[in-house]
Amino acid sequence: MEKTFWQAVAGRRSIYALDDEKIVSEQKIEETLQNALRFVPSAFDSRTTRMVLLLGRHHQKLWDFVLEALRKVTDDAQYEQSVQKVSQSFASGYGTVLFFEDARVVDDMAREFTLYADRFPVWSQHTSAMHQFTVWTALEAEGLGASLQHYNPLIDEAVAREWGIPTSWKLIAQMPFGAPAGQPGEKDPDDAQKRLMVFR
Numbered sequence: 001m002e003k004t005f006w007q008a009v010a011g012r013r014s015i016y017a018l019d020d021e022k023i024v025s026e027q028k029i030e031e032t033l034q035n036a037l038r039f040v041p042s043a044f045d046s047r048t049t050r051m052v053l054l055l056g057r058h059h060q061k062l063w064d065f066v067l068e069a070l071r072k073v074t075d076d077a078q079y080e081q082s083v084q085k086v087s088q089s090f091a092s093g094y095g096t097v098l099f100f101e102d103a104r105v106v107d108d109m110a111r112e113f114t115l116y117a118d119r120f121p122v123w124s125q126h127t128s129a130m131h132q133f134t135v136w137t138a139l140e141a142e143g144l145g146a147s148l149q150h151y152n153p154l155i156d157e158a159v160a161r162e163w164g165i166p167t168s169w170k171l172i173a174q175m176p177f178g179a180p181a182g183q184p185g186e187k188d189p190d191d192a193q194k195r196l197m198v199f200r
Helices: 005-011 026-039 057-073 076-090 103-112 114-141 156-163
Strands: 049-055 095-102 169-180
Touching: 005 114, 026 049, 026 114, 049 057, 049 114, 057 076, 057 095, 057 156, 057 169, 076 169, 095 103, 095 114, 103 114, 114 169, 156 169
Parallel strands: none
Antiparallel strands: 049 095, 095 169
16 A cells, blocks of 8 residues: 555654565665655755665675674673674664765855855755655655664774775765564654644
């Protein structure tokens, strides 16, 4: 059943139990990322967001890097917990989307529009967030589960070296995805009216 926009938004949750069953074609996933890059807005049409799609051994390699980095900064107990979390929630999925922002473009925009120079780094983060939300919701609409992770800057150098990432691309987040192998946790009820002001 095709989901409406709000059904996909409501269904977009952090899914930590993932498996690598192929329920959506790789071409469809690639198209989803391309559409996000085409249609998600950015301040001054700056188009600062960059993405990398990791599948197969590349996806697994990323999470190996995460564990290697965590081994250096955690004690034995913390590391064992990390191994369980990474292996059962992230590496167990089908792929990972890496989100970057191109600092070169941000800096160029700040030089060109000096009146707003201090705002472009902030707007760049807004743009990244919109891309993350759009991709996450689109994956949900396709029946895939995902979550958003932030192991940067621990893995930045390894990622850049392994996949030849341009030096101006700054890693913002990692989104592991796959076939949902479990349900998300309960979401606390919230009264949206308390967070909305309306004047007529």
